[in-house]
Amino acid sequence: MIGDWWSYLTDPDNWDGRNGLWANIVEHVTYSGIAVGVALLIAFPLGLWIGHTGRGATLVVGTVNASRALPTFGLMVLLFILISPHFTGKTDLPYILPVEIVLLLLAVPPILSNTYAGLQSVDPAVRDAARGMGMTGGQVLRQVELPNAYPLIMSGLRSAALQVIATATVGAYIGLGGLGAPIYDATQQGPFQDTESSHLATGELLTGAFLVAALALLIDLVLATIQRYTTSRGITGRYRSSSDLVAPSEVAVRAAEGRTDLAPGGQQVAAL
Amino acid sequence: MIRFDAVTKRYPDGTVAVDELDLEAPSGRITVLVGPSGCGKTTSLRMINRMIDPTSGTIWLDGRATADVPPATLRRGIGYVIQHAGLFPHRTVLDNVTTVPGLLGHDRRTARTRAMELLERVGLEPRMASRYPAQLSGGQQQRVGVARALAADPPVMLMDEPFSAVDPVVREQLQNEFLRLQQDLHKTIVFVTHDIDEAIKLGDQVAVLAVGGHLAQLAAPAELLSRPASTFVAGFVGRDRGYRALGFTTGEVALQDEPTVRVGADVGDARRVARDEWVLVVDEGGAPQGWWLLSGDPGGRADHTVEAARLNLGGTLATAGGSLRSVLDAALSSPSGRGVVVDDDGRLLGTVTAAAVIDRIEALARDGRSGDTAAAGRP
Amino acid sequence: MIDYWSSNQAEIWRLLWSHAWLSVVPVIIGLVIALPLGWVAARHRWAYPPLVGIAGLLYTIPSLALFVALPGILHTRILDVTNVVVALTVYAVALLVRVVSDGLTSVSADTLQAATAMGYRPAGRFFAVELPLAVPVIAAGVRVATVSNVSLVAVATFVGTAQLGTLFTEGLSRTVNQLPPILTGILLSLVLALVLDLLIQLATRLATPWRRAEVRR
Ligand SMILES: Nc1ncnc2c1ncn2[C@@H]1O[C@H](COP(=O)(O)OP(=O)(O)OP(=O)(O)O)[C@@H](O)[C@H]1O
Numbered sequence: 001m002i003g004d005w006w007s008y009l010t011d012p013d014n015w016d017g018r019n020g021l022w023a024n025i026v027e028h029v030t031y032s033g034i035a036v037g038v039a040l041l042i043a044f045p046l047g048l049w050i051g052h053t054g055r056g057a058t059l060v061v062g063t064v065n066a067s068r069a070l071p072t073f074g075l076m077v078l079l080f081i082l083i084s085p086h087f088t089g090k091t092d093l094p095y096i097l098p099v100e101i102v103l104l105l106l107a108v109p110p111i112l113s114n115t116y117a118g119l120q121s122v123d124p125a126v127r128d129a130a131r132g133m134g135m136t137g138g139q140v141l142r143q144v145e146l147p148n149a150y151p152l153i154m155s156g157l158r159s160a161a162l163q164v165i166a167t168a169t170v171g172a173y174i175g176l177g178g179l180g181a182p183i184y185d186a187t188q189q190g191p192f193q194d195t196e197s198s199h200l201a202t203g204e205l206l207t208g209a210f211l212v213a214a215l216a217l218l219i220d221l222v223l224a225t226i227q228r229y230t231t232s233r234g235i236t237g238r239y240r241s242s243s244d245l246v247a248p249s250e251v252a253v254r255a256a257e258g259r260t261d262l263a264p265g266g267q268q269v270a271a272l
Numbered sequence: 273m274i275r276f277d278a279v280t281k282r283y284p285d286g287t288v289a290v291d292e293l294d295l296e297a298p299s300g301r302i303t304v305l306v307g308p309s310g311c312g313k314t315t316s317l318r319m320i321n322r323m324i325d326p327t328s329g330t331i332w333l334d335g336r337a338t339a340d341v342p343p344a345t346l347r348r349g350i351g352y353v354i355q356h357a358g359l360f361p362h363r364t365v366l367d368n369v370t371t372v373p374g375l376l377g378h379d380r381r382t383a384r385t386r387a388m389e390l391l392e393r394v395g396l397e398p399r400m401a402s403r404y405p406a407q408l409s410g411g412q413q414q415r416v417g418v419a420r421a422l423a424a425d426p427p428v429m430l431m432d433e434p435f436s437a438v439d440p441v442v443r444e445q446l447q448n449e450f451l452r453l454q455q456d457l458h459k460t461i462v463f464v465t466h467d468i469d470e471a472i473k474l475g476d477q478v479a480v481l482a483v484g485g486h487l488a489q490l491a492a493p494a495e496l497l498s499r500p501a502s503t504f505v506a507g508f509v510g511r512d513r514g515y516r517a518l519g520f521t522t523g524e525v526a527l528q529d530e531p532t533v534r535v536g537a538d539v540g541d542a543r544r545v546a547r548d549e550w551v552l553v554v555d556e557g558g559a560p561q562g563w564w565l566l567s568g569d570p571g572g573r574a575d576h577t578v579e580a581a582r583l584n585l586g587g588t589l590a591t592a593g594g595s596l597r598s599v600l601d602a603a604l605s606s607p608s609g610r611g612v613v614v615d616d617d618g619r620l621l622g623t624v625t626a627a628a629v630i631d632r633i634e635a636l637a638r639d640g641r642s643g644d645t646a647a648a649g650r651p
Numbered sequence: 652m653i654d655y656w657s658s659n660q661a662e663i664w665r666l667l668w669s670h671a672w673l674s675v676v677p678v679i680i681g682l683v684i685a686l687p688l689g690w691v692a693a694r695h696r697w698a699y700p701p702l703v704g705i706a707g708l709l710y711t712i713p714s715l716a717l718f719v720a721l722p723g724i725l726h727t728r729i730l731d732v733t734n735v736v737v738a739l740t741v742y743a744v745a746l747l748v749r750v751v752s753d754g755l756t757s758v759s760a761d762t763l764q765a766a767t768a769m770g771y772r773p774a775g776r777f778f779a780v781e782l783p784l785a786v787p788v789i790a791a792g793v794r795v796a797t798v799s800n801v802s803l804v805a806v807a808t809f810v811g812t813a814q815l816g817t818l819f820t821e822g823l824s825r826t827v828n829q830l831p832p833i834l835t836g837i838l839l840s841l842v843l844a845l846v847l848d849l850l851i852q853l854a855t856r857l858a859t860p861w862r863r864a865e866v867r868r
């Protein structure tokens with residue numbers, strides 16, 4: 001079985017071409033990137049506005065709770081059926097649009113809620129001091145609120161990216177490319193049996209699964225690394241010289257870890 | 273100078289936090305707002321830098337109505353210190369301190385140099401500059417908060433219970449350093465506290481507010497203690513105010529000569545000079561070290577010497593020219609009943625009994641003077 | 652739509668039941684596994700980063716990848732429902748380890764010391780004091796896990812497990828009247844998520860009577 005996977009993965013023929021693995025990866029990254037990018041454009045400013053002004057907070061909690069119950073697969077199929085009749089000719093839009101819409105619906109809530117929660121988590125005394133020193137609203141937002149909310153915003157982004165990458169695979173069911181394609185293709189050909197074609201299908205299946213998991217991990221790693229090196233050390237608690245510090249209490253360390261490392265449960269913030 | 277002119281603040285829910293307040297905070301002086309919780313101290317303070325806008329009335333800052341100055345501009349010229357400091361957790365101590373110079377577009381290097389000086393002035397070592405707030409103790413954070421407010425050298429400082437979140441020992445240190453700083457800087461300071469002792473210690477003048485935002489009394493600390501304007505003020509100023517008022521009273525008290533021996537002298541010598549059971553022991557420079565009890569030396573063997581380890585250290589020292597409270601306390605705390613008075617360099621001048629201090633206090637009261645008030649007599 | 656329901660009633664009920672079962676069972680198994688792991692992470696500082704780190708790593712693996720790869724790991728057959736249950740259990744554990752640990756840590760140290768002072772041994776203290784007080788936090792995590800599961804289960808259609816997701820593929824494969832099965836699937840899975848969420852909230856309320864007292868006070 002591992003052999004099937006390895007031989008499929010290492011066969012250059014499977015990587016090239018219009019339906020090769022490279023093409024699948026590029027498609028997958030593109031679809032996911034578009035969804036996360038657009039979600040960021042919508043949710044980030046909205047979250048900043050709600051967090052800064054405090055208006056519309058109930059909206060945030062509501063969308064997050066509702067989005068978790070969203071039957072993504074069903075919605076994708078529904079949108080496909082509703083949209084596809086309106087397109088004729090050689091276009092991928094009837095496949096792309098439903099998937100992108102669903103991915104967008106998935107990606108907006110974590111970014112929105114974490115941006116909001118991030119701004120809310122800023123110590124009111126700190127915000128007060130900033131205003132009292134003569135910062136304008138924009139300066140308070142840029143110089144104080146954003147840097148302090150940054151870890152939570154980033155974990156919202158990571159959580160959105162993970163969900164989008166995972167869900168984009170399902171798009172293969174309605175005929176979209178991406179890394180779901182080899183998986184779907186292989187399941188149709190009866191993997192895990194002892195025939196030559198089945199061995200090939202097993203290899204293809206496991207390769208698709210492996211690549212999508214690797215992609216998710218890689219993207220998360222990249223974002224985590226960016227987060228780590230762009231967050232103020234005053235917030236992460238990773239001080240430069242460890243000999244030079246007043247030992248922070250255990251609780252504070254926990255709290256800091258909890259703030260910077262919300263990856264899986266980015267959405268939990270609003271729920272807990 | 274800051275002047276409140278019939279200033280009222282009514283919150284949207286109807287709470288009147290400040291009611292027709294008239295108040296003047298003179299330039300270069302510390303004006304303390306004190307009063308029970310919820311009496312409108314914070315509200316009054318925050319109306320000065322327009323963190324809160326008054327419902328009616330005008331606040332004047334050096335002849336300009338604050339309402340005519342854009343809030344951000346106004347605030348950049350006013351230092352603001354709050355409880356828990358409110359330091360920016362994502363910025364180092366140095367970057368915290370240079371915030372306002374940054375906002376004002378000052379030269380970065382000059383601002384940093386000045387910030388380092390300020391940190392030293394508020395009692396922080398230079399190596400603290402690169403730390404983050406989370407790496408500091410509460411008292412250190414509070415010092416950074418003061419340095420940050422001073423960074424752009426604003427003529428006016430607003431301080432809202434800046435020392436209330438630290439333990440009593442650190443608080444006293446911070447208060448003393450604050451007074452020392454003010455001696456050099458002469459800022460116009462409005463200081464909020466709910467602690468009457470802090471108000472009396474720090475204020476050149478103290479404004480006592482009553483719940484509902486009424487000004488109950490505005491006076492120098494000594495006057496507040498000796499002539500409270502109402503039962504509310506009397507109650508708020510509290511017990512012991514007669515004794516505490518002595519803290520603002522200075523007066524010459526005639527000193528007695530006190531026979532002394534050096535550390536290491538023969539007990540026999542001590543017995544010879546002694547006036548009673550107790551002998552005052554001094555060092556070579558004449559600075560008092562403690563009292564030696566003759567009868568505590570059973571047998572009185574002649575080869576015994578006066579050992580530093582066995583001195584009674586119970587008495588406090590009063591400085592000549594200090595308050596009558598400190599002189600009286602020296603007398604009351606001394607095991608011999610004679611309070612030790614020293615000069616500014618710590619050398620013995622003489623001793624005084626409690627009875628002599630009381631006589632002096634009564635004489636002052638008969639003369640109808642309650643002594644030099646603090647506003648004038650504060651060192 | 653009504654026609655579709657009346658003629659397929661038995662089938663719809665069967666799918667709904669299977670969907671509910673697949674959503675709930677993995678969370679229960681996951682909770683049973685996550686409790687001791689979370690306890691270790693809460694009690695020993697050194698154990699927290701690796702345990703929570705590994706859990707976070709598992710959570711990043713896309714569900715479809717796990718569904719299809721498990722037959723290779725467990726030597727089950729691709730259509731075996733075990734794959735789905737195991738995969739969803741993995742997610743539940745990944746989510747709940749952190750939640751349990753944070754919930755247990757959130758119990759105030761004063762309370763714990765008082766319990767110890769009264770003579771509780773560690774195990775007794777855990778069940779009598781720590782666990783009950785951590786229930787609200789843990790329950791919030793269980794809600795998240797269950798509701799997300801309702802959505803995830805539909806993906807199991809790829810590996811042939813029958814549940815509400817089957818209605819989506821059925822609709823897609825039709826040439827006429829595609830909408831009724833799809834809408835039914837969406838509607839029922841929303842309702843299922845809502846009902847399960849309410850049930851967990853209700854159970855939490857019943858299990859933590861002292862919190863109602865706090866709210867009323
Ligand atoms: N934003 C607000 N809305 C409504 N009422 C307020 C608001 N802020 C303060 N108050 C009320 O105004 C009154 C004065 O409040 P303020 O904060 O000025 O008191 P304070 O003297 O500083 O008290 P403390 O010593 O407790 O800090 C209080 O009764 C308070 O409840």
Ligand SMILES: [Mg+2]
Nearest residue numbers: 313314315432
């Ligand atoms: Mg106040």
